[in-house]
Amino acid sequence: MDTIELKQRFDRLEKLLLSNKTVLTFEEACEYTGIKPSYMYKLTSSANIPHSKPNGKVIFFDKKKLDNWLLQNNRKSSIELEKEALSYAFIKKA
Numbered sequence: 001m002d003t004i005e006l007k008q009r010f011d012r013l014e015k016l017l018l019s020n021k022t023v024l025t026f027e028e029a030c031e032y033t034g035i036k037p038s039y040m041y042k043l044t045s046s047a048n049i050p051h052s053k054p055n056g057k058v059i060f061f062d063k064k065k066l067d068n069w070l071l072q073n074n075r076k077s078s079i080e081l082e083k084e085a086l087s088y089a090f091i092k093k094a
Contacts, residue, residue: 022063029061033070 021028029051030037043049050065076084 024061024063024066026059026061029059029066032063033066 024032026037026040029035030040033040035043040049044051044059049069050062052060052062054060
């Protein structure tokens, strides 16, 4: 096995371990969300992302809250919008 293949396997294992955690460190949250650390600091300092600082210094994130935050402001697909419009029109006709 060459070093590149080992690194790829290690990266996959690391991602699997990260997916099983419920509380993430700052670095893990950045990796999990794909948000750069500088922007993550901005989000935490402005309280725009759910986080916790139990000792006043180290930042932690609840994975479920992060998932909810990432999925906020959902945009509907054109098919979903069409179905809603048809349903609304049908109700108004009746």
